[in-house]
Amino acid sequence: MTGVNGERTEDGERTGDGLRRRRRRTVAVVVAGALLATAVGLWATDTRPSRADSYCWGAWQEHEIEGLLGGGALDDAVAVSTESPPPTAAHPEGTCEMTVREKSGTERDIMSVTAAYGRFPADEHEHRERIARYLHGSAAALPDGLDGAASPDHALLVLPAACDVGGRPTTVTLSGEARDESVMARLLVDLANTAMEKAGCAPDAPPTVTSPFTELPRSDRYPHYPRLCGIPGMAFDKLPGGAGGVEITGTYGNRLQICSLDFSSRSAGTGAMAHYVMAGTPRLAALFTGFPEGPGRRLVRTTCDGRPTVFYAQPDLLTGRGVPDDETVFTRFRQSVSKRVGCDDGGER
Amino acid sequence: MTVQGTGADVRTRLRRLLRHRTTWALTAATLVGAVLGAGLVGWRTGTLPWSQELRPCWDSLSDETLDTLMAGAGRREAEEQKLLGPGWTARCRVLAYSREEHRQDDVAARLDITVRTLDTLSGRDAHAWSAEFLSTGLTPLGGGLRGMASRSRAWLALPQQCVDGEDPVVVEARMGNQDKEDLISPERRYGMARAVVETANGLLGAYGCTGRHRLPRPPRDLDEDAQEEREKKRDGAARAALCGLAGAPVPQEHGTWLRRAARNWVDGGPARVCGMGHPHADFEARLVTVVDPELSLVFRAEALGGGPEISDSELGRGAFTTGRAVFMTRCQTGDVVFLAEQTHGKDSDWTFVRDVFPLYVAAEADRLGCGPQKVTMPKT
Numbered sequence: 217m218t219g220v221n222g223e224r225t226e227d228g229e230r231t232g233d234g235l236r237r238r239r240r241r242t243v244a245v246v247v248a249g250a251l252l253a254t255a256v257g258l259w260a261t262d263t264r265p266s267r268a269d270s271y272c273w274g275a276w277q278e279h280e281i282e283g284l285l286g287g288g289a290l291d292d293a294v295a296v297s298t299e300s301p302p303p304t305a306a307h308p309e310g311t312c313e314m315t316v317r318e319k320s321g322t323e324r325d326i327m328s329v330t331a332a333y334g335r336f337p338a339d340e341h342e343h344r345e346r347i348a349r350y351l352h353g354s355a356a357a358l359p360d361g362l363d364g365a366a367s368p369d370h371a372l373l374v375l376p377a378a379c380d381v382g383g384r385p386t387t388v389t390l391s392g393e394a395r396d397e398s399v400m401a402r403l404l405v406d407l408a409n410t411a412m413e414k415a416g417c418a419p420d421a422p423p424t425v426t427s428p429f430t431e432l433p434r435s436d437r438y439p440h441y442p443r444l445c446g447i448p449g450m451a452f453d454k455l456p457g458g459a460g461g462v463e464i465t466g467t468y469g470n471r472l473q474i475c476s477l478d479f480s481s482r483s484a485g486t487g488a489m490a491h492y493v494m495a496g497t498p499r500l501a502a503l504f505t506g507f508p509e510g511p512g513r514r515l516v517r518t519t520c521d522g523r524p525t526v527f528y529a530q531p532d533l534l535t536g537r538g539v540p541d542d543e544t545v546f547t548r549f550r551q552s553v554s555k556r557v558g559c560d561d562g563g564e565r
Numbered sequence: 566m567t568v569q570g571t572g573a574d575v576r577t578r579l580r581r582l583l584r585h586r587t588t589w590a591l592t593a594a595t596l597v598g599a600v601l602g603a604g605l606v607g608w609r610t611g612t613l614p615w616s617q618e619l620r621p622c623w624d625s626l627s628d629e630t631l632d633t634l635m636a637g638a639g640r641r642e643a644e645e646q647k648l649l650g651p652g653w654t655a656r657c658r659v660l661a662y663s664r665e666e667h668r669q670d671d672v673a674a675r676l677d678i679t680v681r682t683l684d685t686l687s688g689r690d691a692h693a694w695s696a697e698f699l700s701t702g703l704t705p706l707g708g709g710l711r712g713m714a715s716r717s718r719a720w721l722a723l724p725q726q727c728v729d730g731e732d733p734v735v736v737e738a739r740m741g742n743q744d745k746e747d748l749i750s751p752e753r754r755y756g757m758a759r760a761v762v763e764t765a766n767g768l769l770g771a772y773g774c775t776g777r778h779r780l781p782r783p784p785r786d787l788d789e790d791a792q793e794e795r796e797k798k799r800d801g802a803a804r805a806a807l808c809g810l811a812g813a814p815v816p817q818e819h820g821t822w823l824r825r826a827a828r829n830w831v832d833g834g835p836a837r838v839c840g841m842g843h844p845h846a847d848f849e850a851r852l853v854t855v856v857d858p859e860l861s862l863v864f865r866a867e868a869l870g871g872g873p874e875i876s877d878s879e880l881g882r883g884a885f886t887t888g889r890a891v892f893m894t895r896c897q898t899g900d901v902v903f904l905a906e907q908t909h910g911k912d913s914d915w916t917f918v919r920d921v922f923p924l925y926v927a928a929e930a931d932r933l934g935c936g937p938q939k940v941t942m943p944k945t
Contacts, residue, residue: 428727432725448934
């Protein structure tokens with residue numbers, strides 16, 4: 217045992233000096249013992265003192281990311297982030313990027329996430345594009361009743377009305393690559409809470425996500441079943457170019473329903489062929505603020521059992537392929553979904 | 566001699582060393598330090614000996630839940646099988662012994678918990694499992710949970726994400742017989758619901774999955790009369806709806822049963838069950854709609870080849886045998902199964918399934934937003 221190299225005192229020599237020295241030596245020994253035992257214990261239980269780093273305005277703590285990746289994952293990896301200044305009340309916008317990369321070997325990215333805090337776009341084209349990306353059928357509604365959706369590569373949370381800017385909802389979006397939607401959802405909610413604090417619009421009860429995802433999207437070849445996404449009245453003529461279609465769909469009670477039809481062919485690659493959404497909570501419905509309304513425009517707002525509900529279809533897809541016609545298909549979508557969510561007026565105002 | 570001398574020399578040195586205060590101080594300090602250090606490690610890593618107390622059934626069941634279910638009983642003992650991984654069967658049971666003097670070895674209450682994968686290939690669980698866990702008395706757990714509970718049975722499906730596979734993996738809880746399901750006991754049902762949710766949460770932890778379910782809400786603080794009043798009201802409404810068949814042209818003789826039926830006909834869960842009659846009566850039957858798409862798979866084999874084919878358009882497939890009919894179709898929520906089964910009856914009553922099933926499928930498909938569904942029963 218080193219660290220006790222104090223000067224030797226003769227046994228029985230009770231000078232004050234000797235006592236002090238001995239006391240000092242005892243303290244040193246206790247400290248050394250504690251240190252040794254701690255080190256052994258930590259080594260035995262494979263815990264290492266955590267590095268106190270955090271990313272994206274302090275929203276994501278390293279130990280938390282480690283937990284999301286699975287224990288010990290950061291030992292062989294390094295996380296880096298670049299971030300804009302955090303959002304403020306005066307400038308409620310911000311972006312941030314975090315990448316977790318393998319330290320050695322291939323330097324593969326284990327996880328990479330780009331986050332954005334800000335107002336949903338006003339430009340119609342951008343707005344539709346945002347809806348198409350973050351409310352794609354592959355995204356599952358967030359658990360615990362949160363207003364948003366997540367997939368392993370995208371996630372969206374609509375923030376409370378207090379965060380609205382100019383009558384449009386503010387959202388936090390993530391895009392990137394994570395192990396699954398649960399990881400995305402946790403990152404999403406943590407970032408939202410931090411960003412809302414910075415922007416000064418945090419609610420008294422901050423959103424939290426504790427439950428696992430119990431309902432996930434399903435995908436199927438199309439047309440395997442005659443009704444797209446199992447919705448009566450959703451019928452189309454032959455798909456363009458004989459492309460193979462994949463329907464990806466999810467129903468989440470009265471809150472959200474998404475039906476996506478994607479094509480994938482060798483010649484044309486992959487892309488969207490149809491996209492239908494029912495949003496049945498005030499905050500999710502607010503995402504559609506600003507679009508032209510009416511069945512012809514593929515957007516109908518109504519109230520179902522007291523809930524503001526929006527029925528939406530991306531208008532520029534599969535045009536002229538609906539049976540008997542595009543508008544009738546949209547109306548039947550509205551009626552069939554209304555029936556399912558117990559809104560018998562068929563979505564009429 | 567030399568050896569002896571050396572021995573004596575060592576002993577003397579040892580003795581001198583032991584007499585030395587520094588040695589004592591050093592030893593004591595090291596020990597104190599070690600205890601402190603070990604304590605520190607234990608505290609930081611949550612491995613203190615007294616935090617090691619594991620709860621019954623894979624460190625899942627809380628005292629509160631067991632107290633709710635085993636009120637009045639004495640000491641409890643739990644026994645559990647090792648968890649091998651998601652999808653592997655594991656059982657656990659909790660016994661509560663009598664509190665009475667001289668009878669303290671008598672089992673007063675027993676809770677059985679099983680986690681297992683439901684069979685979607687042979688169709689065995691379509692019969693056995695559904696008879697027990699989709700029977701009259703079971704109502705949805707609520708709160709987005711994929712499970713149901715009654716006063717004696719409860720089940721909850723583990724999240725798909727956690728079990729890695731298509732087949733449903735469920736936690737089952739059993740306590741006592743199922744013949745008293747008509748008793749109103751919200752506390753017991755609440756205890757059963759908590760038992761499956763807590764077990765599922767324990768398994769999520771054991772399997773290394775993200776997220777924990779929220780516990781079901783306790784029954785509203787109503788006195789028993791008010792509770793009974795509420796259930797009566799609900800039954801009344803269900804009865805008026807005739808298992809969803811109000812307005813359908815149901816033959817007179819079956820309408821009588823339907824009007825008496827309808828306990829626990831609650832919407833908004835993985836399945837909805839409308840039962841009528843009683844195992845000890847002349848007639849017993851139930852109508853079931855399974856909405857959970859994974860759970861529907863349990864009935865796939867039966868729907869495809871469990872008897873003479875029920876015909877429909879290209880929308881669905883089904884099978885009919887005397888006393889039982891199954892039809893599987895695609896709805897907005899995925900695959901949905903409609904089931905009608907009669908388990909008791911006098912000779913003349915065995916037309917119930919044949920007569921009522923097409924009406925039931927049409928009505929329920931309409932309610933779920935996947936109508937029209939018109940099924941035709943095979944000629945026998």
